[in-house]
Amino acid sequence: MSLLAEYLPAPNARDIKWAIIGTAAAIGVGVIIAVGQLFALAALIGLPILIGLAGICLTRPLAGLMIYFNINFFILGLSRFLPNAPYGLMIDLMLVLIFMGIFFTTKRTGEHRLRNPIFYLVLAWFMYTVLLFFNPLSQSQVVWFFAIRGLSLYWLLVVIAGFLLLDNPKHLYWLVSCWLFWSLLAALWSFKQYYIGLTPGEQQWLAEGGAKTHLLFGKQFRAFSFYSDAGQFGADMAHAALFCGIMVIESKSFARRLLFVVLAGVFFWGFAVAGTRGPLFIFFTGLPLYFIIKRNVPLIVVGFIALGMAFYVLKFTRIGQGNYQILRMRSALNLEDKSLEVRIVNQLILMDYLKDKPFGGGVGSGGDWGHRFAPDSFLGHVALDSWFVKIWVEGGVVGLIFHLLSLIAICIIAFRNISRLRNPLFKSTMIALYSGFAGILVASYGNQLFGQHPIDAEMYLTMVFFAICPKLDKMLPGPEQEQPRFSLF
Known part of the structure; x- marks a missing residue:
């Protein structure tokens, strides 16, 4: 114990306070995860990210617009992993924050x-x-x-x-x-x-x-x-x-x-x-x-010939008929396709x-x-x-x-x-x-x-x-x- 005491300084009141807070926070997080399971864990991870995104939108609206553009690609796909999250509300809130950022940070001369x-x-x-x-x-x-x-x-x-x-x-x-x-x-x-x-x-x-x-x-x-x-x-x-x-x-x-x-x-x-x-x-x-x-x-001639050949192969031949992907493309040009008839x-x-x-x-x-x-x-x-x-x-x-x-x-x-x-x-x-x-x-x-x-x-x-x-x-x-x-x- 004397050896440990030599290298470990005695804790002061501040250390004890933060140790208690950290322990309580760890216990609280553990209880939340135990009760809410995956959704609670996702919320704990996602909340700081959402706060960070809000800060970016408010202070740097251009970066917020770029983030909005990127999020659009995968936000709907997330519903297959976290089906209960309010994704539509997240998009709405992000656009609101971007406009708040524009109002507070952009010069008023941009209306033109x-x-x-x-x-x-x-x-x-x-x-x-x-x-x-x-x-x-x-x-x-x-x-x-x-x-x-x-x-x-x-x-x-x-x-x-x-x-x-x-x-x-x-x-x-x-x-x-x-x-x-x-x-x-x-x-x-x-x-x-x-x-x-x-x-x-x-x-x-x-x-x-x-x-x-x-x-x-x-x-x-x-x-x-x-x-x-x-x-x-x-x-x-x-x-x-x-x-x-x-x-x-x-x-x-x-x-x-x-x-x-x-x-x-x-x-x-x-x-x-x-x-x-x-x-x-x-x-x-x-x-x-x-x-x-x-x-x-020359480009017009070559291009239209190539397109015409592709159209001819899909419309008037059975080349590649055994390939399902080609078959689906071919059906798009079939005026007698059943799904097209149903739509009409x-x-x-x-x-x-x-x-x-x-x-x-x-x-x-x-x-x-x-x-x-x-x-x-x-x-x-x-x-x-x-x-x-x-x-x-x-x-x-x-x-x-x-x-x-x-x-x-x-x-x-x-x-x-x-x-x-x-x-x-x-x-x-x-x-x-x-x-x-x-x-x-x-x-x-x-x-x-x-x-x-x-x-x-x-x-x-x-x-x-x-x-x-x-x-x-x-x-x-x-x-x-x-x-x-x-x-x-």
Whole structure:
């Protein structure tokens, strides 16, 4: 004991106090974990992280916006491991904190950035959905407060934050690099699901209803990675594959071109194992648009010949018919496909129901929200498997026309702005994003892509760059000067 006493000083009152506090805290944590088990442990780990995120959003709103963009990729997938967490509320709170951070830290001279037609179009759509609150045909006014978020509120908030915070070309490259990083992780996780197996949480998700759409014919598995479903995952893979494919053509250095070739191949196979058909039109829309934008006659000729051959093989031959992934792609071009016939029949029924309802059945009247808040209504049993059908059902033919015209106007504005860019790398990146944006819009006819995570955040911030790209282009060297190096770019 004398030897120990020589090296261990006698404890003072402060040491004793902190020892008691530490012991009590350890006992308290142990009791909480013992009672609450996994959820309590996750809460104890997650609470400091949430406090840190709140601090970042309040003090550095640009970093908060970047974090929001990244969280969108995996937050819905977390529900398979922690099903009771309020993920939607977390997204809402994060956006509120970002706006508080903008209010407290950003100079009051930034409002002029909102004076552009794309913002006005988004604001007009939001105001239209606000007026739909007073739709007398709505079966529930309460559901409006829930359903408005994905329909227009997130769109407006993210666009405003983007206009006020994104003011450097590096911001574009950072966001694209983050998108490709998460897409690569998602593709690798889908390969793990497809070739190795699922986690217990993923198996439980399938058993609770996910198998209806992700285990076709009882045996054909559709990978969904850590996204909400295979439709979102497949669309994001197709979008990323299209982007990287275009960058292969646009890149000048061999190393960069090789990198994009590898990424395009990985993303395309991710799209294939998702087994979703609608996103095939991301390629058939985005690539022709890219060829036209480039105005390069040899590229247009070669590109359309290649696309025509791919279409011919899928539509008029049986090459690769024994491969399930090719079979699923081929069925997307089959006008006699049973699922397509069912969709058309459902839309004819909706057409008859909505013929005297120009403003639709109200926000949240169909799909999951309708089934939850108005299960006895006609629209409460309607599956909204298309973004534009959702707009039609909830906003009527007036809302659908307004929405389509707004998106077309955004595409026209973007085309005009991108055509005027000088910097080769920046212009190539914007062209690739524009082609993917148009492809997502077309593919949204077959799936609810546009308003769901993570594609919604990708689309909203892409719109911001459509508007501000001429200003950002002036910060970069022209085509005759040395180009900067940015991450993957």
